Structures are given as C-alpha cells and as structure tokens.
Amino acid sequence: MSISTHYRRAGVVLAAIVGIVTAMSVTSAHATETGNASPASAADCEGGRNGFVDIRDDLSGASSQHVKIGNRDVYLHLMFGTVKGDYRGWAYLTSGSYTTLSQNDSVWMDWSTDGGRTWLQCGPFYNPKQKYTITSAAKNTSSNPNYVFRAGMLTYDGKMYLTEWV
Template sequence: MLARIPRRRPALALATGLLLAPLVVTGASSPAAATPQECERGANGFVDIPDTLRGTPAPVAPARIIGLTGTLYYGKIGGVTRGWAHLGGETTWGDSVWMDWSRDGGRTWIQCGPFEVTSGGQTKTSAAQRTSSDPNWKFRACVRWGRHIPPAISCTDWW
C-alpha cells in the first residue's frame, strides 16, 4: 500500500527554494576544491591565522546572508601581505567560510575551505594567501548559511 504524501510539503519546499534562490552564487566555471588541510600549515603557500584576525577590508562589498557577514581582509602576516576570508555575525554550528583564489582573473580558482563554525557566535577565518600585483591574482570571500537546506551561499566580488 502506498502512503499518501501531502502536497503542501513539496509546494513549501519549492516556495522556500525560490525565495532563497537569489542568495545562491554560481560561477562561470567550477572551482578546484581544496580541503582545509591543503590550505593549512604552509600547504600551497597558505598560512594559518587566528579565527579572530581582522585586517584592512579589501575594496569589495562583504558577502551577506541573513545575519552572517563574509569580509575579505588583507594585512601583514609574518612580514608578508596576505589576503583571507573572515566570517562574523550571528553564526551558529554549520555556518562556514572559505576563500577562492585565482591566478587567471577568476576564470578558474582553488576553493580553500570551507572552514566550519563549531559553536554559536564564533568567528572563523580561512587560511591566508599572499597577495600579488599581478592583475590575474585574485581572491574572494564566500560564506555558507548552514541552517538552510540546501545551504545558501554568498561570495564577494573578486579582488
């Protein structure tokens, strides 16, 4: 015997998805995902930084999703100017931040992260990567609101 599925739930899921659809950011090409371990402890030129570290905000608008703010910062770390992504705001378990890094102007990139929040109110950063005067060397910060299924994602513009 087949169970009868109420029609309200699919309609509610569709309506919720349509309302949050503008929050989801997609790119022209797929990232090469890197695990946090591929972006930590010096791997691929990335360095670890404290989850509370802030620097000079990059000249791009922060990524925002319902109480979360993703900011792209840069500053001197160990004598080298580096960029990183920072997640702040009303965070809770499951929210995350990462930094996309491109060497071809944003056509392709490495996604460094996600780095997940483990408790409410916690700030989180990505690992930091050195900056460059090369106009093709770009970063952006991305955040995921983990309380929604599917998660909503927002990224800053490339800098």
Template sequence: MKTAPLGHRNRQTIRSAMVVAAFVAAGTAALSMPSAQAVTGSAQVTPASAAQCEGGANGFVDISDSLSGTIPGPAGSYKRYGQTGHVRITLEYGTVSGAQRGWAKIDGGTFPGDRVWMDRTQDGGSTWLQCGPFTVGSNGASKTSAAKNTSGSSLWRFRACGDFTGESGYVCTNWW
C-alpha cells in the same frame, strides 16, 4: 507571560524567514547589490579541503579566527541579517608573517555549521582554487580561512564565500 527560549532550529527558521522577507521587500534591487554576487558560469573550480590550506600547505598560512584586516571596499563584504543580528562574510587582507596576505572571514550572529572559504585565482577568474570550507563551531564565533600571499598582478585575485546552516546556496564577495 513567560516563553521558553528559542531553540536552534526555531532561530534558524526565523532567521531564514526574516532573510526571505527582507529580500522580497527589497524586490529585485536586493539581487543587484554590488557587495555580493551569484556564482554561476563555466569556470574550472579546484576544490581544496581545509587540510590542503592549513599548516603551511600550498603556500597558505594559518591565522587566528579573530584576526581582522583591511576590507577592500564594499565589494569585499556581504552582510546577511537575521534573528541574532547580522552575519558578515568578508574578504580581508593585511600583513601576516611579514607578507601581505588575503583571507576570508565570517563573523557576527553565526551558528554552528556556518561556513566560510576563500577562492583564489591566478588567471583573472577563469579557474580558481577553493580553499576550505572552514566551519564555525559555536554561536557567535568568528572563523577565518587560511591566508595566502597577494600580488600586484591583475590576474591574481581573491574572494570570500560562505554558506549558512539550514539554508541552501552560498554567497561570495566580488573578486578583489
């Protein structure tokens, strides 16, 4: 018997159901995974639109959506599994325009409307600038945030965050 291909909404529903089932099956252990964190607290967040982080604005540098760098260990990556495979949100760093810079990336089984952004702090996480969000435009496409210089200071830190089309809430990697 032939069946019609799944539409976008049906894939979203199946992906959401599979994610919920995976978390229920894993119990509370899934909530304590070291690779992602819930974002709560009273820190001051300064949102910056994608435009405030593009074209060299505020010291950010535009990069290719296909650029890959080094992921700083398991704390720099979050994976979500679904109908189209995994979606991965990563914090990455590498040499861009002659300097070491960090950026956020989403790739894998993405859907249009999935988003990624990078949070950057210069005071150890008490306050931070949210650079983005940057929105995925087509199925399976990668998307990056703009890149920002890194620093040897323990107060300068980055994390990658994202959210998924048709799902509430968002996830972030740990600070690096």
C-alpha cells in the same frame, strides 16, 4: 503530438526549472562568476600547503569586500593585511551582534591566478565551537592583476554567498 515529443518537452521544462532553482540558491554581492573549482578541502591550505598560512579565527584586517548574510546580523568579508611579515588576503565571517555564528556556518577563500576563470578553494572552515568569528587560511597577494581572491560562505540552511573577485 506523440508521447515521445510530450516527454521531451516535459524534460526541457523540468531542466529549465532545475536551472532556475539552482541559480536562485547562490547569492552574491554581484553576479556570480562561473568557472572551474578544485574540489573543496580545508586540507588544501592548512599547515602551509599551497602557500597558505594558518591564522587565528579573530584576525581582522582591511575589508575590501563585504556581504550581509540575508536577514541575519552576519557579514562575510574579504580581508587584507600583514600576516607573518607578508601582505595577505583571507576570508572572514563575523556576527555583528552578541550572538555566535552557527556551528554549521562555513567560510572559505577562493584563490585564482587567471582572473577567476579557475581557482583553488581554501576551505570550507566550520565553526564547531560556535565562535563570533571564523576565518580561512591566508594567502600572499601579488601585483599581477590575474592573481585574485574572493570570500565565500555557506549558511547553516544551505545558502551560498560570495564576494566579488579582487
């Protein structure tokens, strides 16, 4: 076997290992969908940008999806409810016990108008005051089946969790 063939095979094995490790770092309620996301920024949805409205960090609603975060007593929810007179969706991260969330935990909500093929990420929003709950901004819902939301969370130790698209 030539040296170049040996290095090419080693490169393929390394690429496969990197792909497996990368796939293992994302945890979801079900399989994670792939697609194109806009660059993540809380500024894309704060202060009414892109039709989002700011909400309190303790605002809860009807949870349509939720994910337990590893071995912690922490839950990621995709919430829906009436906010400022309209039915809206938002991401909600909560500690199920009397401990606060880490200041390095973050939450966001992905919003798509094409069934999740592409989306705008609203967030991440962090927890600098170490509260028990944090939320994303809220976005109007629609009867169009391609208009979907999902909640996302990145833990203080770098693990990502996602709800399903709803």
